[in-house]
Amino acid sequence: MTTAPPKKLSLKERYTLMTRDLAWDTTYQPMSKVYPQVGYEGIKIHDWNRWEDPFRLTMDAYWKYQAEKERKLYAILDAFNQNNGHLTVTDARYINVLKLYLGSTPPLELMAARGFTNMGRQMVGAGPRVACLMQAVDEYRHFQTQIHSVSNYNKYYNGLDEFAHQQSRMWYLSDGKSFFDDAITAGPFEFMVAIGFAFEYVLTNILFVPFISGAAYNGDLAAMTVGFSAQSDEARHMTLGLECIKFLLEQDPDNLPIVQRWIDKWTWRGTRKLGAVGMMMDYMLPKRIMSFKEAWEIYFEQNGSALFNDLARYGIKVPACFSQTVVEKEHVSHQSWIGFYMKSRAMSFHTWVPGPEELDWLSEKYPNTFDRFYRPTLEHWDKMEKQGKRFVNNTQPMNCQCCLNTIKYNEPDDPMSTCFRESVYKGEKFHFCSDHCKAIFDHEPEKYVQAYISSHQALQGNCAPEGVDVTANDFDPARYMNDFWRLDPRATGDFNGSDDQKNFAAWRAQATTN
């Protein structure tokens, strides 16, 4: 017998032992009954063992590093809160970006957790099962840490407390809800391509990297630490998404057209989801780090091109929407801000006209479009507000049946005209914001005819309290919407004159004087 200490296992050996070697094929029941969902989408898999996590992360290491991330995160959050960190942000307007971002994202993280929990159950190979389990726990962690981060702000600022109720009801949250509902009700491989690849790999860099760096630039240590802590998991998620694509394409040539359709669909759905992020970067961060257009160029065009050039060897083509997004990067943030500014009475965050220096910054960053199309409107609104006529659009919106955004984007070749597309299915008309949303609908109309469009629900009478005659000729659904949404009136309207504005000024004065 030798007495030498056992050799430390290499990363590869440990990964093999603790993932694949712990799995087994069933014998009492056929594998197809144990994993019933992996066949019906038409994807063909021949050898599940070909899927390996390139991080080679095992559960023991996962817990160790995630625990360290959590300790760091909560130490920073405690310090930020104990030090009245909310008063160190650049300007109280900044808080509104948190209301939108942290009011819309946690429920979506929860949906991602549910989706990846199901993936962990459905994937036949041990490699993807373990990776999906880790991602499910990550997403649950993001859901919790975002709520913990915003809870301190909720003690001081209006409009943060009803995000869970509003998630399934509020008009401007329905695009995100629809995105995840669509993904989670698809089959397991489409979900992986939707969230793992299109969203995590191709698009979340836009959301987390420049935007969270922007939060840091604006003095928000809490959002920065939550965002970066989440993003440290995203690198793993992106890798899972990319491995999934390579695995599907290497397994069988018949998978290519299915995967291509999913990439086309989900790159576009993700692009539409990020319209509001553009507005957050260009309009809502008082100190700006880069324009949405610049972020799009670095993280979508350059990084996406690298990715799609690489995938070309499998026959994958650049998503059909790619060229349209390149044209739209000059417009989407402005069109989003215009859409939100005018509905300030039906939202739980404030909007405003940017100051003169901010308008100049936008002119400089968007030389092809801002002065020509957008600056005149913002300056007109500013003038009207100073005359006591702050613009409010009291009408109810028209929404895209697929992405659920209001129909507000322009014809790709004409920035002055709104883009309308429509289809007829079973004798009923359906409207879309773009060719790409129409194509998604036309492929699976049975799915999208179920869309929850807030304004239509109101007009059907589904948002009025009991006792109201919703069939009456003069039934006015708008009267009941803010109660239906549990909208705090203090959180609505322009930033100028808001409680947040007054309180922040008073508290900061207290913090800097005796």
Place this chain on the structure above:
Amino acid sequence: MSSNTFIAFQKNEDTRCIVEAIVDDNPGAVVVDQPAMVKVDVPGRMVIKRTTVEEKLGREFDLQELQVHLITISGHLDETDDEFCLSWEQ
């Protein structure tokens, strides 16, 4: 021309050393400083070597510790005990 691989970290004392190690081991590395984060671009292929990071840090380093500081990556990944490699060259 090959595409850029990149990696971004939260800015702290550990990642200052990690970035120095990347710059030493990858000719052509471009470091981009941004608020609270640092991004490194390398054309084609980037390698992070455990031994170089250990030299810079002056202590033992497990490449899986990168998990704690990571923000984002671009490229195909291959991680072993000694190297963390991102690449667009297959």
Place this chain on the structure above:
Amino acid sequence: MSVASIGPYEFESRDSLRHFNGKQLLYVNWEKHRMFSRPFVLALRPETPFSVLLEKYIPEAYAFHPDFPRIDWTQVIWQNSSMRFVPEPGKTLAENGIGHKDLIRFTTPGLDGLNGSGY
């Protein structure tokens, strides 16, 4: 095409006509006046006269715009989706050929928004 599914997949449209208590949806858009961001939607009975749009809903929605008082209503071009039509104000929506979820677009020649920006 149809949905790939593990069982029968049949659902009614959430916004089919029968859900609107005898009314139908109508979308309205003023072309090249995108300050209003997107069209607005109404639920109206098909026997509603078209004139109600001209006298009530359109002015309520769009009067804020400096171009609005300058509209020459005799010159306005009307479309139902992409099809040009000439509405008869005294007749009903149904008689004007307007059905559930139709989109009425109107263009005001010579008026293209603030500084001709389309907004």
